Amino acid sequence: MLTLVLVVILAALVFEFINGFHDTANSIATVVATKVLSPGHAVMLAAVMNLIGALAGTAVAKTIASGLVDVSVVEVTSQVILCALLGGIAWNLITWWFGLPSSSSHALIGGLCGAALAAAHNDWSALIWSQDVGDWTKNQGLLWKVFLPMITSPLTGFLLGVLVMMGLWGIIAAMVRAGGILRRLARPRWVNAFFGKAQILSAAYMGFAHGHNDAQKTMGIIALTLFAAESAGTLDALPGWLAFLHPGGGEQDIANWIVVTCAIVMALGTASGGWRIIKTLGHKMVKLHPIHGFAAETSSATVLTLAAHFGMPVSTTHSISTAIMGVGFAKNPRALKFGVIERILWAWILTIPAAAGMAWLIFKGLASLGWA
Numbered sequence: 001m002l003t004l005v006l007v008v009i010l011a012a013l014v015f016e017f018i019n020g021f022h023d024t025a026n027s028i029a030t031v032v033a034t035k036v037l038s039p040g041h042a043v044m045l046a047a048v049m050n051l052i053g054a055l056a057g058t059a060v061a062k063t064i065a066s067g068l069v070d071v072s073v074v075e076v077t078s079q080v081i082l083c084a085l086l087g088g089i090a091w092n093l094i095t096w097w098f099g100l101p102s103s104s105s106h107a108l109i110g111g112l113c114g115a116a117l118a119a120a121h122n123d124w125s126a127l128i129w130s131q132d133v134g135d136w137t138k139n140q141g142l143l144w145k146v147f148l149p150m151i152t153s154p155l156t157g158f159l160l161g162v163l164v165m166m167g168l169w170g171i172i173a174a175m176v177r178a179g180g181i182l183r184r185l186a187r188p189r190w191v192n193a194f195f196g197k198a199q200i201l202s203a204a205y206m207g208f209a210h211g212h213n214d215a216q217k218t219m220g221i222i223a224l225t226l227f228a229a230e231s232a233g234t235l236d237a238l239p240g241w242l243a244f245l246h247p248g249g250g251e252q253d254i255a256n257w258i259v260v261t262c263a264i265v266m267a268l269g270t271a272s273g274g275w276r277i278i279k280t281l282g283h284k285m286v287k288l289h290p291i292h293g294f295a296a297e298t299s300s301a302t303v304l305t306l307a308a309h310f311g312m313p314v315s316t317t318h319s320i321s322t323a324i325m326g327v328g329f330a331k332n333p334r335a336l337k338f339g340v341i342e343r344i345l346w347a348w349i350l351t352i353p354a355a356a357g358m359a360w361l362i363f364k365g366l367a368s369l370g371w372a
Contacts, residue, residue, distance in 0.1 A: 001234045004078045005245070008225045011085045013265050016218040018089060019104040020050065020269020022096050030293035030324065031203040036196045045200070046207040047271040053211025054263030058254040059311035060213055063145050064220025065227065065254070068112060070128050074120035076228045079366065081221060083118070087111030087359025095347055102347040103315035107355040108217050109146055114356030118363035146352075149312040153303050154348075157319040160299035161326025168291055169330075195290035202297035207270075209304035210316045215266040217313055222258050223247065292327045299323040318348060 028042035037045065069076055088104070088111035095102035113127055120126035128141040175186040184190070226247040229235050235246055244257055288296075300320040307314035328336045 001078070001229070001232070002238070002242075004082070005225060005229045005234055008078045008082045008085070009222055011082055011089070012218050012221045012225070013261070015085050015089050015092075015104075015108065015221075016215065016262050016265045017269035017272075018092050018096075019214055019218070020047075020266040021272045022092050022104055022269075028203060028207070029320070030288055030296050031199055033288045034196070034199060034290045034293040036199045036290055036293065037203070042203065043271055045204060046210070047267045049204045049207025050211035050215065050270045051263050051267040053208035053213075054215030054266055055259060056208070056212050057308060058216060058219060058259060060216035060308055060313050061219035061223060061254045061259075063311040063313060064108075064112075064217050065223040068109065068128055068142060068145065069116045070126055073123060074116050074126040076116070076224060077119070077232070078225060078229060078234075079371070080115045080119045080363065081112075081225050081228070083115040083359045083363040083366065084108070084111035085221065086362050087114055087355045087357075090358045091351060091355040095351075100343060100347040102351045103317045105214060105217055105313045105315045106146075106150065106348075106351040108221065109142075109313065110352035110355030111359040112221075113142070113352070114359035115363050117356070118360045118367070145312055149307060149314045150318070153307060153312075153314045154318040154322040157300050157303050157322035158326040158329070160302065161296055161323040162330045164295040164299050165292065165327045165330035168295060192290050195294045199290045199294045199297065202294045202301070205301040206297040206304075206320070209301035209308070211263065211266060213304045213308040213314055214316055215262050216308070218266075219254050219258050219262045222262070223254050226255075288324070288327075292324075292331060296320065296323040296327045299326065315348075 028037075028039075028046045031037050031045075032039050032042050074080070085108070088107040091102070091107045091110070092104055116126045117124065130141040130143040172186045172191060175182040185194075226235070226245060229245075230247055238245060244255070247255060297320070300316075300323040303319040303323075304314060304316060325336060325341065
């Protein structure tokens with residue numbers, strides 16, 4: 001059984017690596033599309049900021065580790081977690097192949113739900129839908145931590161994109177009215193030059209926010225695996241060189257080695273790039289200039305950072321995609337390419353049920369072979 005635990009941890013790190021290259025586009029598509037940075041430099045910036053962001057907190061990891069599956073109804077075994085990861089990985093690779101910016105977060109959550117349901121023989125009470133623990137910032141369950149943010153974060157990203165873009169245009173208009181040197185600085189050449197530099201900062205902020213939110217999901221999965229193994233007695237006779245696997249502390253604690261390992265693996269995945277999705281986000285939805293990229297990245301990163309603070313596993317993909325839509329809408333509603341947007345929306349809608357279905361099938365298939 002110890003071997004199985006190690007296999008699950010390895011699968012989790014594979015998921016983290018895929019998450020890195022799958023979602024690289026989220027933090028660098030706009031800065032590449034506006035030609036502020038070359039793809040190589042943009043990827044390295046995202047990798048470094050992903051690493052820093054991943055080390056900045058564990059609130060989202062704690063949600064994944066203890067807030068979605070009711071362990072009093074279904075035993076969260078290593079087999080369940082492995083099937084959840086395989087379901088999420090399968091959906092991520094499918095959407096990556098077709099260049100669709102779907103959510104790695106929701107793929108993982110869907111996989112966890114599907115595997116848990118299969119293990120519970122389709123008893124839906126195995127999933128924590130809503131659990132008020134006295135403080136709204138700490139509410140647990142799929143309603144509070146997944147479905148509510150799944151609706152509000154894209155809307156917030158869109159509205160922030162519109163508002164930030166309109167605010168920037170308002171500042172430029174005020175500079176034109178002021179006349180003199182301010183009027184000259186408001187010319188397109190100077191505006192593009194300024195936001196070309198500013199967008200490097202907004203892209204770094206976006207990379208930090210991506211790591212701060214997304215890297216923590218795999219941290220939570222690994223912690224959940226170790227908590228389950230500890231409860232089952234699998235870790236009772238660990239050799240000395242594996243003693244670090246003991247979770248220690250309470251079930252809300254994420255070991256430092258988990259945090260550091262996941263941060264490094266995500267950074268390595270990010271460094272490998274994800275060019276198919278970069279093309280969809282950066283070029284196909286709407287034509288971008290540096291000022292638009294700055295507005296979209298700043299809006300999306302703000303949504304992600306606030307969500308991570310409250311332990312909500314929000315989709316980086318959703319927030320940046322809708323922020324770009326919001327910026328494009330503020331620029332010219334007719335500039336948006338609704339055919340591309342429709343494909344992206346369908347990928348969003350299908351992600352949780354598709355990943356859940358894959359994980360469910362994988363678990364049932366393994367159970368029929370007597371393995372799960």
